[in-house]
Every structure is written in C-alpha cells, then in structure tokens.
Amino acid sequence: MSAARERATTLALSVGFLLYIESSAYLQDLGTLVIVYALLALGMYLPLALCGSLSLAYNAYAAIGAYVVAIFSRSAPDLLMLAVPVAILISMVTAALLGFVTRRLSGFHLAVATMMFGIAVHTWLLNTDAVTGGATGIGDIQTPVVFGWTPDRSSLIGLGVMLVWLIATAIAGLRGSLVGIAMRAQRESELAAAASGVPTAALRILALAAGSAIATLAGMVLALVNHFVLPDSFTIKLVFLVLFMPVLGGLATPWGAVLGALVVVAFTFGFDFFQGPGGLTFGLLTLGVLLVAPAGLLGGLAALGLRLRRGFAAARVPKGAR
Amino acid sequence: MTALRCTDIRKAYGGVDVLQGVGFAVSAGEIFGLCGANGAGKTTLMDIIGGQQTHDTGVIELDGRTLVGDVASRAHAGLARTFQRPQVAADLTLRENIALGLAGARLGSVGQLVRGFVAGMLARTTVAIELVETAATDLSLDRLDRRAGDVTFGELRLVELARALLQRPRLIMLDEPFSGVGDNGIEAIVEALRRLRARGCAILLIDHNVDLLTALADRMALLAQGEIVVTGTVAACLADEVFRRIYVGAV
Numbered sequence: 135m136s137a138a139r140e141r142a143t144t145l146a147l148s149v150g151f152l153l154y155i156e157s158s159a160y161l162q163d164l165g166t167l168v169i170v171y172a173l174l175a176l177g178m179y180l181p182l183a184l185c186g187s188l189s190l191a192y193n194a195y196a197a198i199g200a201y202v203v204a205i206f207s208r209s210a211p212d213l214l215m216l217a218v219p220v221a222i223l224i225s226m227v228t229a230a231l232l233g234f235v236t237r238r239l240s241g242f243h244l245a246v247a248t249m250m251f252g253i254a255v256h257t258w259l260l261n262t263d264a265v266t267g268g269a270t271g272i273g274d275i276q277t278p279v280v281f282g283w284t285p286d287r288s289s290l291i292g293l294g295v296m297l298v299w300l301i302a303t304a305i306a307g308l309r310g311s312l313v314g315i316a317m318r319a320q321r322e323s324e325l326a327a328a329a330s331g332v333p334t335a336a337l338r339i340l341a342l343a344a345g346s347a348i349a350t351l352a353g354m355v356l357a358l359v360n361h362f363v364l365p366d367s368f369t370i371k372l373v374f375l376v377l378f379m380p381v382l383g384g385l386a387t388p389w390g391a392v393l394g395a396l397v398v399v400a401f402t403f404g405f406d407f408f409q410g411p412g413g414l415t416f417g418l419l420t421l422g423v424l425l426v427a428p429a430g431l432l433g434g435l436a437a438l439g440l441r442l443r444r445g446f447a448a449a450r451v452p453k454g455a456r
Numbered sequence: 457m458t459a460l461r462c463t464d465i466r467k468a469y470g471g472v473d474v475l476q477g478v479g480f481a482v483s484a485g486e487i488f489g490l491c492g493a494n495g496a497g498k499t500t501l502m503d504i505i506g507g508q509q510t511h512d513t514g515v516i517e518l519d520g521r522t523l524v525g526d527v528a529s530r531a532h533a534g535l536a537r538t539f540q541r542p543q544v545a546a547d548l549t550l551r552e553n554i555a556l557g558l559a560g561a562r563l564g565s566v567g568q569l570v571r572g573f574v575a576g577m578l579a580r581t582t583v584a585i586e587l588v589e590t591a592a593t594d595l596s597l598d599r600l601d602r603r604a605g606d607v608t609f610g611e612l613r614l615v616e617l618a619r620a621l622l623q624r625p626r627l628i629m630l631d632e633p634f635s636g637v638g639d640n641g642i643e644a645i646v647e648a649l650r651r652l653r654a655r656g657c658a659i660l661l662i663d664h665n666v667d668l669l670t671a672l673a674d675r676m677a678l679l680a681q682g683e684i685v686v687t688g689t690v691a692a693c694l695a696d697e698v699f700r701r702i703y704v705g706a707v
Contacts, residue, residue, distance in 0.1 A: 311576025331560025
C-alpha cells in the first residue's frame with residue numbers, strides 16, 4: 135500500500151472508530167483504554183521493531199505522564215498545559231540514561247535494567263504518600279484549558295484517537311527514512327552499520343527516548359480522561375500486556391501495534407464471554423495467531439492478500455498458455 | 457599525495473605476534489594491492505585501520521590526520537570498507553542496504569541524527585533514490601527490492617561495494633572483493649575501481665587472485681608472518697625473487 139493510501143485508509147478507520155465509540159459512555163471507556171494501550175504499544179514498537187531494543191519500563195513512563203499531570207493539576211492548575219513538556223522531558227531523560235548506561239551491554243541488560251526501574255517506580259508511587267497520594271492516588275484532576283477552550287470528555291477522546299493516528303503515521307514514515315533504514319540495519323548487522331558511519335549507540339538511545347515520550351502521552355490521556363490516577367494502573371503487568379500487542383498485530387508496520395491494542399481490549403473487556411478467563415484466553419489467542427501467522431495479524435492479512443491476487447492473476451492466464 | 461600511512465603497526469594475540477611492525481603508504485588515486493597467504497595478517501591489518509580491532513602500537517594516518525576513535529567516526533573521516541564475509545542486513549532490501557551508505561554519511565553528529573529523525577517522522581525525507589539506483593546500476597545490480605538474505609554471495613559483495621561508494625570515501629578498503637562474483641560483476645568492479653582511482657580515492661585491495669591483483673594494482677606489498685617482506689611497483693614485485701617464491705609459487 136502506498137504511503138498516501140495508508141494514511142487515508144487509517145484516518146478513515148480512526149474516524150469510524152471514534153464515531154462508533156461515541157454511542158455510549160461504556161464504549162468510550164473501552165475506547166480510552168484502546169487509545170492508552172495503542173500509545174503504549176507504539177512507544178514500545180519504535181525501539182523494539184526498528185532498533186531491536188527491548189525496554190520494559192513503559193509502566194514507569196506512563197506513570198510519569200499521569201502523575202505529572204495529576205501533580206500539576208493539584209499544585210499549579212493554571213499551568214496544567216506545562217505538565218505535557220515537563221513529563222515528556224523527564225521520561226526522555228530517564229530513557230536516555232537507562233539506554234546510555236547499558237549501551238555496550240547486550241539487549242538482555244537493557245531489558246533487566248528497565249524492568250527494575252519500572253518496578254521501582256511503582257513501589258515509589260505506592261509509598262511516597264506526600265507526593266503521589268500513596269495507594270489511593272490523586273483525584274479531581276482538572277481538564278486543561280487549551281487557548282480558552284475546555285475540551286469535554288468526548289473531545290479529549292477524539293484528540294486521543296487523532297494522537298494515535300498521528301504517531302502511528304509518523305513512525306511509519308520514520309521506518310522508510312534514512313534514519314529508519316540505519317536503525318533497522320544496525321539491528322541486523324552492527325558491523326555494517328558502524329562501518330558505514332552510523333553512530334549505532336546514539337541511534338538506539340534516540341529511539342528509546344522517543345518511545346518513552348510516546349508512552350508518557352498514554353499516561354496523560356489516562357489521567358485527563360479519567361480525572362484520577364492510581365498506582366496500581368502502572369504495575370509491571372501492564373508492560374507484559376502491552377508487549378504482546380505489537381507482536382500480535384504484526385511488527386512490519388506500527389499499525390500492527392494499534393490493531394494489537396484494539397484486539398486485546400475487545401477480547402479482555404469487550405465480550406462478556408471472555409471476562410473471566412480473559413488473560414488466559416488472550417495468551418492462547420496470541421499463541422494461536424503466531425502459529426498461524428508468525429508475522430502477526432496484519433502480516434498474515436498481507437500474505438493472504440498477496441496469495442489471493444496471485445491466484446486471480448494465475449486464473450486469468452488462458453489454459454493453453456501455461 | 458599520501459592518503460593512508462601506517463607506521464610500525466604491531467598486534468599480538470595472547471603472546472603470538474600477528475603484525476610485527478607493518479608500515480606502508482597509499483597515495484590518493486592509487487590502487488595498492490596487499491597479498492599474502494592465509495593467516496599472514498591481511499584482514500587483521502584492515503580491521504585495525506577500520507577500527508574493528510585495536511592495535512598495540514603504531515600510528516595510522518588518513519590525509520595527514522591520525523585516525524583514532526570508533527568505527528563510525530573513522531567512516532566520517534573518509535574511510536569505507538567491505539568485508540571478507542559480506543556484512544549486510546539480511547532482512548532489508550538491497551536498495552535499503554545500499555542506502556545505508558548515505559545514511560552513514562548524513563547522520564554523523566547528534567544534531568544531524570535528531571534532524572533526520574524528526575524529518576523522517578514528518579515523512580519529509582526523500583531517500584535519494586537516484587543516487588542509490590545509479591550506484592547499483594554501475595555495479596550491474598538489479599531488482600533492488602529483493603531481500604539481502606535471498607541473494608547470492610557475489611551479489612552481496614556488489615551491494616557492499618555500492619554502499620561503500622555512496623560514502624564518497626577518501627580511502628576504500630576491499631577485502632577479497634572478487635571472490636564469488638560473476639564475470640559481469642568483476643568487470644563492473646574493475647570499472648568502478650578505475651573511476652574511483654580517477655577521482656583521487658586511495659584503494660587498498662586484498663585478493664587471492666594474482667592475475668587480477670597484478671593487472672589492477674599500481675603498487676603491491678607481500679605480507680608474510682606479520683611483516684611486509686616485499687613492496688614496490690607491480691613490475692618490481694613480479695620480478696622479485698622472494699615474491700615469486702612465496703606468492704606466485706605458492707598459488
């Protein structure tokens with residue numbers, strides 16, 4: 135699919151999704167979850183799919199986004215918009231530092247260091263009552279005033295959906311750019327990339343920082359739509375749930391991460407049938423998809439489309455010509 | 457004008473001297489052939505110049521400046537190379553693998569990196585397709601949408617060379633560029649090397665094919681047991697008793 139066509143198609147689907155969830159408050163709740171998970175999955179997708187860097191601190195970055203918004207709302211409500219750049223900066227610096235200290239070590243070390251950081255942040259949120267409100271979190275988060283306009287819940291969700299579209303589109307653009315080529319090349323042959331002059335370590339750190347910024351946005355959406363934050367929204371379990379999404383949807387495009395988020399929410403929350411054994415069902419579902427289509431749902435669809443088109447092309451060839 | 461100058465390069469692995477004070481110079485616009493038996497230290501020398509390995513003592517200069525730092529910074533200083541075992545990203549297309557040469561040249565500083573990143577996200581970069589296509593066509597490469605993991609060894613050598621050429625290097629080091637390459641490819645490589653030489657690039661060439669090496673090189677050196685035992689013009693080397701005994705006789 136051409137880039138322009140992909141943009142148009144995904145934009146139409148995003149608007150359709152928005153119109154669909156408009157119909158009820160319950161669907162809007164689920165829609166918010168899809169937005170939050172999609173942003174987290176996109177944040178994870180960028181360093182993982184492009185650079186091969188597995189960071190597991192995404193619960194921490196989301197928490198930074200949510201709590202910085204909550205603390206600004208409590209202490210300096212007039213400056214609430216300032217929470218956006220502040221939270222993003224904190225996350226990016228943290229991610230860059232974690233990437234920097236592990237830059238010469240294997241990917242395993244990055245995964246362990248970031249996971250430990252994520253667990254530490256959750257523990258800190260629980261135990262630092264004066265700053266974070268402890269186990270009860272922070273409530274009454276205000277809605278920011280954007281140039282004199284106070285967006286209502288529906289508008290905030292609409293903005294969230296557009297944010298997902300913008301970021302997925304941006305990452306899709308990045309994939310094919312020179313920086314994207316350099317990132318994917320160093321993942322497979324660091325020797326070739328370095329010999330060509332690509333600063334491989336700096337590139338990986340940049341991807342980790344950008345990914346953390348996207349995850350921070352997820353936390354902000356959650357805090358602003360729900361008007362409260364709780365530490366238990368940001369346990370390490372969140373990371374493992376999100377980790378499946380890009381893989382389930384397909385790593386070849388960032389839209390795989392978005393599709394993965396949608397499927398997870400639909401199956402674990404949307405259908406009553408899956409309500410009880412949701413986690414188990416989801417685990418089995420992922421396993422099933424990966425067995426049938428190792429490239430994920432979108433990868434499997436693409437392969438199927440190609441096969442069908444080839445089939446039609448072959449069928450059009452007159453019999454005598456074969 | 458001297459492009460590359462190596463002075464008294466020494467390297468030992470666990471008590472075994474691999475390079476014992478190697479010194480030579482390659483001028484701009486010159487093809488310098490390096491030959492020697494397996495294990496003589498040719499690839500080690502190339503790795504040391506490229507920064508893939510460290511050396512114990514000795515000085516490497518490129519265009520009069522001491523060459524230090526990591527592999528990527530040496531590439532920015534004007535060094536490009538290919539590998540004895542072609543190094544490509546198997547999951548990327550040939551086009552993307554060749555474009556990597558441009559990426560390296562244009563993403564040197566952190567500022568360039570961030571700008572390239574933002575431009576990529578805004579989908580405003582145009583990967584200079586014509587440059588990549590021209591570099592590929594010049595080396596008789598076609599069907600650039602194939603995965604690098606799916607093409608022959610010989611084609612990968614051409615991909616590596618095309619990538620290295622896009623870096624517009626001052627010095628290019630080629631480790632057995634002809635092995636496994638078909639006749640068309642060899643012809644294309646020879647043409648490319650002549651064009652590079654005419655442009656004033658210094659070329660350091662390792663190969664086992666004596667006929668090709670002697671036909672192409674301006675000057676040569678024979679490496680044996682980590683030392684340069686014979687060096688000079690191709691004619692002088694071919695006339696040299698030691699060279700004939702060790703190299704020509706051995707093949």
